[in-house]
Structures are given as structure tokens and as C-alpha cells.
Amino acid sequence: MEKKTMLLHGMTCAACAQRIEKTLRKLPGIAQVNVNLASEKLFVDYDEEALTPAEIRDAVAKIGYEAVEPPIVQTVTIPIGGMTCAACSTRVEKALHKLEGVTAASVNLATEKAQVTYDPQSIRLSGVREAITKLGYQPLTVQKHGEADAARVRKQQEIRNLWMKFIFAAVFSFPLLYIAMAPMIGFVRLPFPASLEPMRYPLLFSLVQLMLVLPVMGIGYQFYTIGFRALWQRSPNMDSLIAVGTSAAFLYSLYNVFQIAAGHFAAVDALYFETAGVIITLILLGKTLEAVSKGRTGDAIKKLMGLAPKTATILQNGAEIEIPIEEVEIGDTVLVRPGGKIPVDGLVLEGHTAIDESMLTGESMPVDKHAGDTVYAASINTTGTVRFRAQKVGEDTALAQIIRLVEDAQGSKAPIAKLADVVSGFFVPVVVAIALLAGIAWFIGTGGDVTFSLTIFISVLVIACPCALGLATPTAIMVGTGKGAEHGILVKGGEALETAHKIDTIVLDKTGTITKGKPTVTDVIPVEGYDANTLLAMAASAEIGSEHPLGQAIVAQARERGLALEQAIAFTAITGRGIQATLQAQTILAGNRKLMDENGLSFATLQEVTNALAEEGKTPMFIAVDGKPAGIIAVADVVKPSSQEAIQRLQNMGLQVVMITGDNERTAAAIARKVGITHVLAEVLPQDKASEVKKLQAQGRKVAMVGDGINDAPALAQADIGIAIGSGTDVAIESADIVLMRSDLLDVPTAIQLSKRTIRNIKQNLFWAFGYNVIGIPIAAGVLHLFGGPLLNPMFAAAAMSLSSVSVLTNALRLKRFKPTMKSTKTSEEG
Amino acid sequence: MLKNQKVIVSMLIGVLVATALIVTVMINTGGQLDTVAVNATESFAQMVNTVPSLLTRDGNGHWNITAPDGSARFILGAEGNYVALAWDAKPFIAAGLAVEKLPDAYTLNGEELVYTMGVAGDGSKEQAGTAALAMQTLTKTMPGAIGYHIPMDHFGVMVGEAGMFEWAQSLETLTDTGEPQEKDIVFVLSPDALIEAGVEPALVEGWVYAPVEVMDGGATLFVEKFLKPFNIA
Incomplete structure (x- = not known):
């Protein structure tokens, strides 16, 4: 099964998206199709043996849209040596423009750089360099820009084009509106040329309007080409509504121009050129604002894409060489100085520093890194110089994976979108039917008033807005998932986002989720004759060679306290018991009570302490030292600092919090008490965690499972929402619906809060989108007028229609202001 | 490059469509942009031909269209550069008019109040031609004086501040609706100067004092006028 993402052109509303999905689903070999109107992308899973990408593109083209593979154009910056004057840069620029496959080229003499956008399938970079060389200049090391740059440039170009179109249309529409409306305004005298007075020069008056509306309709030609084609293919979209509405206004006005020419001067009162012109202008404005807002919904992903540095400094034969990031290979030794960005993922070889990983994890505190630690691309080296070996480059870095995850999520649909999808499917035909019926009804009702019924017909067509319906869900998901990524919360799709807000029970794995997952020394209790540090130093010296986590915890604690350790002369690990080691002067026995009992050592004096621990x-x-009890060192997996607060926040959100662990009941209960959990599932074998989740689901609960280990994967998959905590394994992350980049349990309530906010935002959007149409269409159809109320002017209908999409987008963008509520108060969680 | 070509072709098509539309319209009007003038002249000719008794030529060679009851006249200079309104002063004097308070453009000629606009040409007595020809000339020499009144389907000639003379485009039916035209000619007097000179509108007999839709500087206004309509056909 092959997955493919394609860019879609020509979509204008939810009906378009619906139509493409419907068409593609009919193709053999299609497993899944999803069209995202907001990002204008097609996500398709298909059997590559039954279907080819070309067939998919053809099917889309047949219904009037264009599906294209993500841009393969590359943009590179080529420093050029040898340019001395403006003539040189012009010459290079001209030569580059002439190259086949080069879509844009600009040479900056001041920076001595050429920025070239080219299609690698038509021309290779070497060809571009060769052309520069042929002119007598020297192309230097190339700086490549990524797809993000190309997409950004394309989007900016689209927005610029729309602005230009809008300005062009407005330049003609404003005088058109003025000429048409000024004579109708009775309460104020507006300057008006006598030569255009409709009662004196009606033909000139109408011809001037005709001349002014034609350029506006010309600049908005796409509404007609797309709209009528869709209508012809019996799947009308928003463009069809605009095209039919404005064409009706135009043709009726044109007919009246001929009427005026024939001496029927009363027809001057029935000109609607300004309606057609202003509608197109306002829709163009709406489209422009929509494109700007749409662009902003994808800010998070753009921000992520822009995080990676463009170059890396690698060490080669002892020399530092700066190379484009694309040229870094696995195994290269990379050098990063303080203030520099880590270019690829790798393992620290040398140096000690603190690295700001906030852009990846949301964690604001820099993380200490020593030799052996992993560093991640796009994080910032703050204090010391480090050298590291590149381990993951290009698409394999953690950053690239996050981007992929977020992109996939943004392309997914939430179940809540289904209603909007269904409505969008038949929305436009229904609107056309309503417009026709209303027009005919008013024609009959007014005794054959064509002008009035045409006004109704146009208003209904123009006010109907399927765009808002289509944008309501995907825009909120895009902003919501993007915002999550900024906080180190990766939500894998719309469905996860929607389900997360419904959960009522949250099961927390103990080890690694509530606790740090690493045993730590908590108490050192020496017997008389020893002090704590001496006891710890001896135990640690004995445990140096131990691979047991408890032994390693003792060694770590001793090192943390700066105690001097000695190398053991002899070391024996006693399976299931502990260790025996010989130091310079002592023999140390460290282990459980069984080991002590077997060696005839009694710790009776410490029994009470032992029980308490x-x-x-x-x-x-x-x-025991030299066959005598020396003390007890207590080791425990300590609770993470934020776990208690996180659990309190979850409980305040009304969730039942359950702890699940393989530990015995006493240990489990102790941890649960500490963090305020009352419902504990202890002594659960790893393989039984999933069935415990199932049992809770069988009680009718919506369960979220939070875990980090491989053994949590089945439970994560079983739960309605699986949340993998960042320090977890790849398997856990793979099985989860939400991935927390940080190892902080506080991100769980934040993720749920984000989900609630996003779903609330979607509901608001859908409410407005549906409400707008449900209220707007009857008003446009003249229902208010029927009861003596006002009649909606088609131009106001167009303005309202444009604003409806923009308002939905603006509401979705409000999510960008999302900040996790840090207080553990009930009201704040729900707000 | 291809995109640019597409844009250029689209623009050319747009220009061609616009030109074709304008040309078609112009062919329809015989190349005349001032269709009101053309139609006004035609309908004026039709009117005077239909009811020739209304039309007389005075001693100065001016064309006179006199109300069937003789209470008002529209005077059109034979050279098309002179228009005047003359009407019976008695109802207005009876309603309080102090003639001496009227602006200079108004004169009392016997029992008639007269308001003139433009300059009567020399030797107009000898002017040949018809009233229609004079009207046609008027549409060129005083284009601003000609107008069309949509609600009544009337053409009209504005006679300065005094008022206007209107006649129906068709004496039989309203062009737009096909309803019977019952106001074939209308003498319209602006009341401002008369009221300032003492006229109490409600006391004026033989004239209707009512609001009329007019164009003023691009704005559509309703203003009170003295009206005297006649159904002549």
C-alpha cells in the first residue's frame, strides 16, 4: 500500500473537496482518501499495483481540478565570484532566466549571490553552475533551501496575486458602485458628472458601467471557468454560485442596455452591473483574507521547518569545514559552538554544554549534555562547544519525524467533520434550488417583477457559503495540532484530538510516567560506628562493577555526593540476592534480606526502619562489612516533581485517575498516596495491562492510557487514547495517539485541555458556518421582506459571504493564543 | 512564459468582447450616444403631428405649444437656442402673488407670466423648418435642458428656474409597462420663486401642487411642483 500527498489546485469550497474524495474513492485500488480544504492537500492510500499517481491526477483533472506532486522545484543560493558591476549581475540573471527549467532567478550584486529556482527534472544544478561559469564568473558553494521555502514562496505568490486581483477589481468597482449608487441616494448630494445623469444620458450611464464591470469580471474569470465547468459536470461549487449570480446580474443588465438603446429608458433603473462587479471584488477580498488566514493556520509547521539551520560545521582531517546541511552524512563529526544550532541528530563525543530543546519538547530549561548524550537537530547549544557524531540526518532526524507527524495530523479529519462533509455534498445544488424557487415565488408574488425576483435569486446564490463549512474543522485541527507541537505535544490526528476531549478515565503507568523510572537512593541508614557517607562510599565502591539498576543508583548517589570510590579487587554478582566485593581493606556484602539471612547476618536492630521503608x-x-551489619541503603523509583500537580489537575478536570503497575500492592499504594491517586491496579503483569484497560472500557468508560515502555504498547493501543510520554520507546510512540515530547506528566492535562479547546473551537466554527447559512439564506430569499422587513442587497450578501469564511478562520486562529492553564483549579481547567 | 501568454490572450479576448458589446449597442442606436435627445426629438415630432392644433407659430417665428385650455404655453425658438414658458398669471395673483417680487427673469406680459431662457435669434421670422427640427437643434445647443422622467415616461425641456415642459414618449402607452398614458403633456412650474413672491400654493386654482421625482446633481429628489397635465390624444 502506497501513501501519497498531492497538492490540489482549483478548490474553492467544501463541495470541491467532497467531489474529489468521492471521485477518487471510485478508483480501483484506493484504500483511503482525504482532502484537506484548508491546506489544499490530498492524502491518499492506494495499492500501487492497481493504480498509479498519474491515474489519480487524471481522475482529479477530469472533474476540473489539478492534483500535483509536491513541488520538486529547488531553490538554491549560489554565491558568485567575479561580478564587478550591475551589468555583470544583469548578464548572469538574464542567462539564468534563459535556462530551461529555471523558473526564477535573481542576482544580487551587493551580496554577490544568485537565487535560482529550478526544476531538477529539467535541469541539474551542475547545469546552472555551468551556465554561470560559461559567462566567465565563478559559482561558489551552493546553499539549498528546502521545500518549506518553496511552499512559502508559492503561498506568498498566491496571496500577492490575490491582492493584485482584488486591487485591480476595486479600482474599477469603486467608480462603478459610485456611478450606479450616487443617483439613488436621496439624502445627500454627491458630486456626479452631468454627462452621466441616468435620466439625461441613460445610454452613456449604462455603457460606462458596462465598461467598468468587464475588467472586474475579466480579473475574476476563474469564478466563471471553474464555476460553469463544475455546473456543467453537475457538481456545482461555490464558484458556480458566484458565476451564476453575477452572470445573471450581468446578462440582465446587458439586456437592459439594449433596452435603453431602443428607447426604453426606464430600464436604466434595472442595471445591476455594480452588483456583479462588487460581488466579484468582495469575493476576491474574502479569498485574499482567507488565503492569508489559511497561511497562518500552518504557521506551526512552517516554524518547525524553519528551525533547522542551513549549514553545519564538520571536522575533516582536523579542519573545520562549513557545508550545507544536506551534505552532512552519518558518521561525520559535527562541531557546534555556543549559540549555534545543532544541525542533525547525533551522539556527543566531546564537550559539556546545556542545550535548549524547547523548540522540540516545549521544555524551557536547557538540558545538560555530556559525552554519550544524544543531541537533536534544531536545538540550540547554549553554553559550551560540543563535538558530536552525526547519527540521523535528513528525513531521519527527530525534527523531520515531528514535522511528518504534525503534517499527517493536520491532513487528517476528525469525526466531527463528517456532518459538515455530508452537508457540503449537497449544499450547492440545494442553494441553487432555493434561489430558483425563491426567485420564481417572488416573480409570481410581485406580479412579474423581474428586477425584484432577480435580486432575490442573486442574493440567495451569493450569500450561501459552503467555504465556511469546509474550513470549520480542518483549520481548527491545523492550528490545534500545530499549537500542540509548539508545546511538545504531538497529536497524531483529528480523531485523536476529538476522542481526547471525551475521555473520563486516565490510566497512568507508574514506572517512567509517574516516577522517573530510574531507581534513586532515598535513605542511607548506617549502624553505630559508621557514618552515612562512609557507608555509601563502601557500598558504591563494591557496586562499581554492577549492572543492576539498584547498584548503579548507589554508585550514582556516591558520585553525586563527590565521595572517593575505590576499585574492587574482587566482585561477584549473586543472582537474585546481591553482590559480594573485596576492597583494599574490607569485604562488602550488599543485597536483599535473603542474602543476609543466607550469610547468617541479622539486621534485627533495623527491623522497624526496614518496615517503614x-x-x-x-x-x-x-x-554488611567484613561479616557484620553496617547499615541499610534505601533505593526507590522517585516520583517526578510535577506528577502530583499533574494528577491533581487531571482530577480537577473530572477525570478518574488510575495507576497501573507491576509492583506489589504495598509499594504501589505508597506511590499512589504520594501523588494523590486512590484507584490503583497493582501487580499487573505487562501483558495484562491491555486487558485492564479493556475492563475499564467494558464499564462504559472512555479511557486514556499514559505510558512509556515497550510493555505499555498494547495498552496504549487498546485505550481510546494512547499517550506516550516523551522519554519512551519508539514502540510506545508508534502505538500512541498522542506523543508527549517531554517526560513531564503535566503535559497530559495540557494535551486534554488543548483537545477540549480545539473541539470547542471546531464546534463554534461549525455553529457559525451552519448558523450563518441557516439565517443568511432565508433573509436573502426575502423572508423578512415578506413580513415588512428589509430586503438584502446582493452586494451586502457578497460581503457577508466573504466575512463568514474569514470569521471562521479568525476564530480558528484564536487557538494560536492557547496557553496551558498551570493552576490546579477546576474552573481554569474547564475554561 | 506560457502563463504570460495566457494572460495576454485573456486580456485580448476581454477587450474583444467589450468592443463587440459596445459596437452592437452602438449599431442599435445608429451611432448615437445621446439617445434621450434622439428619442425626445422623435416623440416631440410625433406629438405635434398627432395633435397639430396644439402647435402654432407666433409673430417672432417661435413655435408655441399651447395647453388645450389655453392656460399655458411652451415656446421654442425656431433656431433652437431659445425656450420660454408662459402661463396665466390670474390664479397665482389670486393666490397672493406680488409680481414685482418675482426675479427679473419673470415678466408679466398682459395677463401672462413669461419666463425665457436663451437668446432669440435674429430674423427668426424668416427661419424655415419645423418644430421638430427646432427641437433637434435645441438638444444640441442646450443639451442640459433636455431630460427624461422615468416614472412618467416623459421627455422634458427645462426652462431655467421657472419649470419645464414635458411630453410623453408615446401618447398612447407607457413604454415600459404598456399601461395607458394619460398625461400626454405636462406644464411644470417650480414653486420657489412664486412662493417667495407671496403665492400660497394651496390657493392656486387650476394647477396641481404635488411632489415630483427629479434628478439633482446625481441625486434623486422629490420636490413639490405646480403641475398642469393634459391628455391630448
């Missing part, structure tokens, strides 16, 4: 969920390590 067990009660607190701590594991006592008994230490």
Missing part, C-alpha cells in the same frame, strides 16, 4: 515503597539494600 517498605511501607513507603522503598527497597532496602542491606550492607
Whole structure:
């Protein structure tokens, strides 16, 4: 099964998206199709043996749209040596423009750089360089820009074109509107040329309007080409409504121009050129604002794409070389100085620094990195110089994976969108039918008043806005998932986002989720004759060679305290018991009570302490020196600092919080008490975690499972929402619906909060989109007028229609202001 | 490049469509942009031909269209550069008019109040031609004086501040609706100067004092006028 993403051109409303989906679903070999109106992308899963991308493109083209593979154009910056004057740069620029496959070229003499956009399938970069060389200049090392740049440039170009079109249309529409309306305004005298007075020079008056409306209709030709084609193919879209509405206004006005020419001067009162012109202008304005807002919904992903540096400094034969990031290979030694960005993922070889990973994890505090630690592309080296070996480059870096994840999520649909999808499917034909019926009804009702019924017909067509319906859900999902990514919360799709807001039970894995997942020394209790540090130093020296987590925790604690450790002369690990080690002067026995019992050592004097430690969920390590008890070192997996607050926030959100662990009940209860959990599932074997989740679901609960280990993967998959915590394994992340980049449980309530906000935003959008049409269409059809109320002018209908899409987009963009509520108050969580 | 060509072709098609439309319209009007003038002249000729008794030529060679009851006259200079309105002063004097308070453009000629606009040509007595020809000339020499009144389907000649003379485009039916035309000619007097000179509108007999839709500087206004309509056909 092949997955493909294509860019779609020519879509204007939800009906278009629906139509493409419907058409593609009929193709053999199609498994899944999803069209995102907001991002104008097609996501398709298909059997590559049954279908080719060309067939998909053809099917889309047949219904009047264009599906194109993501741009393969590349933009490179080529520093050029040898240019001395403006003539040189002009010459290079001209030569580059002439190259086949080069779509844009601009040479800056001041920076001595050429920026070239080219199609690699038509011309290779070497060809571009060769052309520069042929002119007698020297092309230097190339700087490539990514797809993000190309997409950004394309979007900016589209917005610029729309602005230009709008300005062009407005330049003609404003005088058109003035000429048409000024004579009708009775309460104020507006300057008006006598030579255009409709009662004196009606023909000139109408011809001037005709001349003014034609350029406006010309600049908006796409409404007609797309709209009528869609109508012809029996799947009308928003463009069809605009095309039919404005064409009706234009043709009726044109007919009246001929009437005027024939001496029927009363026809001067029935000119609607300004309606057609202003409608197109306002729709163009709406489209422009929509494009700007749409562009902003994808800001998060653009921000992520822009995070990676363009170049990297690598060490080659001891020399530092700066190369484009695309040229970094696995195994290269990369050097990053303070203030520099990490270019690729890698393993620190040398140096000690603090790295700001906030752009990837949302964690504001820089993370200490030493030799052996992993660094991630796009994070910022803050304090020291580090050298690291490149381990993951290009599409394999964590950043690239995050971008892919977010892109996939943004392209997905939430179940809540289904209603809008269904309505969009038959929206336009229904609107056309309503417009016709209303027009005919008013024609009959007014005793054959063509002008009045035409006004109604046009108003209904123009006010109907399927765009708002189509944009309501995807825009909110795009902003919501993007915002999540900014906070280190990767939501894998619209469905996950929607389900997350419905959950009522949250199951937290203990180890690595509530706790740090690494045992830590909590208590050092020496017997008389030893002090704590001496006991710890001896135990740590004995455990240096141990691979057991408890032993490593003791060594780590001793090192943290700066204690001097000695190398053991002899070391024996006793499976299931502990260790025995010989130091310079002592023999150390460290392990559980069984080990001590087997060696005839009694810790009776410490029995009470031992019991208390067990009660607190701590594991006592008994230490004996030279055959005599020396003390107890307690080790426990400590609770993360934020876990208690996170759990309180979850409880305040009305969620039942359940802890699940393989630990014994006493240890589990101790941890649960600490963090305020009352519902504990203890002694659950890894393979049984999923069935425990299932049991909760069987009680009718919507369950979210939060975990980090491989053993959590089945439970994550079983839960309605699986949340993998960032420090977790790839398998857990793969099985999860939401991935938390940080290892902080506070991100769980934040993720749920984000989900609630996003779904609320979607509901608001849908409410406005539906409400707007449900209210607007009857008003346009003259229902208010029927009861003595006002009649909607088609131009106001067009303005309202344009604003409806923009208002939905603006509402979705409000999500960009989302900030996690940090207070553990009930009201704040729900707000 | 292809895109640019597409834009140029689209623009050319647009220009061609616009030109074709304008040319078609112009062919329809015989190349005349001032269709009101053309139609006004035609309908004026039709009117005077239909009811020739209304039309007389005075001693100065001016064409006179006199109301069937003789209470008002529209005077058209034979050279098309002179128009005047003359009407019976008695109802206005009876309603309080102090003639001496009227602006200079108004004169009392016997029992008639007269308002003239333009300059009567020398030797107009000898002017040959018809009233229609004079009207045609008027549409060129005083184009601003000609107008069309949509609600009544009337053409009209504005006679300065005094008022205007209107006649129906068709004496039989309204062009747009096909309803019977019952106001074939209308003498219209602007009331401002008369009221300032003491006229109490409600006391004026033989004239209707009513609001009329007019164009003023591009704005459509309703203003009170003295009206005297006649159904002559």
C-alpha cells in the first residue's frame, strides 16, 4: 500500500473537496482518501499495483481540478565570484532566466549571490553552475533551501496575486458602485458628472458601467471557468454560485442596455452591473483574507521547518569545514559552538554544554549534555562547544519525524467533520434550488417583477457559503495540532484530538510516567560506628562493577555526593540476592534480606526502619562489612516533581485517575498516596495491562492510557487514547495517539485541555458556518421582506459571504493564543 | 512564459468582447450616444403631428405649444437656442402673488407670466423648418435642458428656474409597462420663486401642487411642483 500527498489546485469550497474524495474513492485500488480544504492537500492510500499517481491526477483533472506532486522545484543560493558591476549581475540573471527549467532567478550584486529556482527534472544544478561559469564568473558553494521555502514562496505568490486581483477589481468597482449608487441616494448630494445623469444620458450611464464591470469580471474569470465547468459536470461549487449570480446580474443588465438603446429608458433603473462587479471584488477580498488566514493556520509547521539551520560545521582531517546541511552524512563529526544550532541528530563525543530543546519538547530549561548524550537537530547549544557524531540526518532526524507527524495530523479529519462533509455534498445544488424557487415565488408574488425576483435569486446564490463549512474543522485541527507541537505535544490526528476531549478515565503507568523510572537512593541508614557517607562510599565502591539498576543508583548517589570510590579487587554478582566485593581493606556484602539471612547476618536492630521503608515503597539494600551489619541503603523509583500537580489537575478536570503497575500492592499504594491517586491496579503483569484497560472500557468508560515502555504498547493501543510520554520507546510512540515530547506528566492535562479547546473551537466554527447559512439564506430569499422587513442587497450578501469564511478562520486562529492553564483549579481547567 | 501568454490572450479576448458589446449597442442606436435627445426629438415630432392644433407659430417665428385650455404655453425658438414658458398669471395673483417680487427673469406680459431662457435669434421670422427640427437643434445647443422622467415616461425641456415642459414618449402607452398614458403633456412650474413672491400654493386654482421625482446633481429628489397635465390624444 502506497501513501501519497498531492497538492490540489482549483478548490474553492467544501463541495470541491467532497467531489474529489468521492471521485477518487471510485478508483480501483484506493484504500483511503482525504482532502484537506484548508491546506489544499490530498492524502491518499492506494495499492500501487492497481493504480498509479498519474491515474489519480487524471481522475482529479477530469472533474476540473489539478492534483500535483509536491513541488520538486529547488531553490538554491549560489554565491558568485567575479561580478564587478550591475551589468555583470544583469548578464548572469538574464542567462539564468534563459535556462530551461529555471523558473526564477535573481542576482544580487551587493551580496554577490544568485537565487535560482529550478526544476531538477529539467535541469541539474551542475547545469546552472555551468551556465554561470560559461559567462566567465565563478559559482561558489551552493546553499539549498528546502521545500518549506518553496511552499512559502508559492503561498506568498498566491496571496500577492490575490491582492493584485482584488486591487485591480476595486479600482474599477469603486467608480462603478459610485456611478450606479450616487443617483439613488436621496439624502445627500454627491458630486456626479452631468454627462452621466441616468435620466439625461441613460445610454452613456449604462455603457460606462458596462465598461467598468468587464475588467472586474475579466480579473475574476476563474469564478466563471471553474464555476460553469463544475455546473456543467453537475457538481456545482461555490464558484458556480458566484458565476451564476453575477452572470445573471450581468446578462440582465446587458439586456437592459439594449433596452435603453431602443428607447426604453426606464430600464436604466434595472442595471445591476455594480452588483456583479462588487460581488466579484468582495469575493476576491474574502479569498485574499482567507488565503492569508489559511497561511497562518500552518504557521506551526512552517516554524518547525524553519528551525533547522542551513549549514553545519564538520571536522575533516582536523579542519573545520562549513557545508550545507544536506551534505552532512552519518558518521561525520559535527562541531557546534555556543549559540549555534545543532544541525542533525547525533551522539556527543566531546564537550559539556546545556542545550535548549524547547523548540522540540516545549521544555524551557536547557538540558545538560555530556559525552554519550544524544543531541537533536534544531536545538540550540547554549553554553559550551560540543563535538558530536552525526547519527540521523535528513528525513531521519527527530525534527523531520515531528514535522511528518504534525503534517499527517493536520491532513487528517476528525469525526466531527463528517456532518459538515455530508452537508457540503449537497449544499450547492440545494442553494441553487432555493434561489430558483425563491426567485420564481417572488416573480409570481410581485406580479412579474423581474428586477425584484432577480435580486432575490442573486442574493440567495451569493450569500450561501459552503467555504465556511469546509474550513470549520480542518483549520481548527491545523492550528490545534500545530499549537500542540509548539508545546511538545504531538497529536497524531483529528480523531485523536476529538476522542481526547471525551475521555473520563486516565490510566497512568507508574514506572517512567509517574516516577522517573530510574531507581534513586532515598535513605542511607548506617549502624553505630559508621557514618552515612562512609557507608555509601563502601557500598558504591563494591557496586562499581554492577549492572543492576539498584547498584548503579548507589554508585550514582556516591558520585553525586563527590565521595572517593575505590576499585574492587574482587566482585561477584549473586543472582537474585546481591553482590559480594573485596576492597583494599574490607569485604562488602550488599543485597536483599535473603542474602543476609543466607550469610547468617541479622539486621534485627533495623527491623522497624526496614518496615517503614517498605511501607513507603522503598527497597532496602542491606550492607554488611567484613561479616557484620553496617547499615541499610534505601533505593526507590522517585516520583517526578510535577506528577502530583499533574494528577491533581487531571482530577480537577473530572477525570478518574488510575495507576497501573507491576509492583506489589504495598509499594504501589505508597506511590499512589504520594501523588494523590486512590484507584490503583497493582501487580499487573505487562501483558495484562491491555486487558485492564479493556475492563475499564467494558464499564462504559472512555479511557486514556499514559505510558512509556515497550510493555505499555498494547495498552496504549487498546485505550481510546494512547499517550506516550516523551522519554519512551519508539514502540510506545508508534502505538500512541498522542506523543508527549517531554517526560513531564503535566503535559497530559495540557494535551486534554488543548483537545477540549480545539473541539470547542471546531464546534463554534461549525455553529457559525451552519448558523450563518441557516439565517443568511432565508433573509436573502426575502423572508423578512415578506413580513415588512428589509430586503438584502446582493452586494451586502457578497460581503457577508466573504466575512463568514474569514470569521471562521479568525476564530480558528484564536487557538494560536492557547496557553496551558498551570493552576490546579477546576474552573481554569474547564475554561 | 506560457502563463504570460495566457494572460495576454485573456486580456485580448476581454477587450474583444467589450468592443463587440459596445459596437452592437452602438449599431442599435445608429451611432448615437445621446439617445434621450434622439428619442425626445422623435416623440416631440410625433406629438405635434398627432395633435397639430396644439402647435402654432407666433409673430417672432417661435413655435408655441399651447395647453388645450389655453392656460399655458411652451415656446421654442425656431433656431433652437431659445425656450420660454408662459402661463396665466390670474390664479397665482389670486393666490397672493406680488409680481414685482418675482426675479427679473419673470415678466408679466398682459395677463401672462413669461419666463425665457436663451437668446432669440435674429430674423427668426424668416427661419424655415419645423418644430421638430427646432427641437433637434435645441438638444444640441442646450443639451442640459433636455431630460427624461422615468416614472412618467416623459421627455422634458427645462426652462431655467421657472419649470419645464414635458411630453410623453408615446401618447398612447407607457413604454415600459404598456399601461395607458394619460398625461400626454405636462406644464411644470417650480414653486420657489412664486412662493417667495407671496403665492400660497394651496390657493392656486387650476394647477396641481404635488411632489415630483427629479434628478439633482446625481441625486434623486422629490420636490413639490405646480403641475398642469393634459391628455391630448
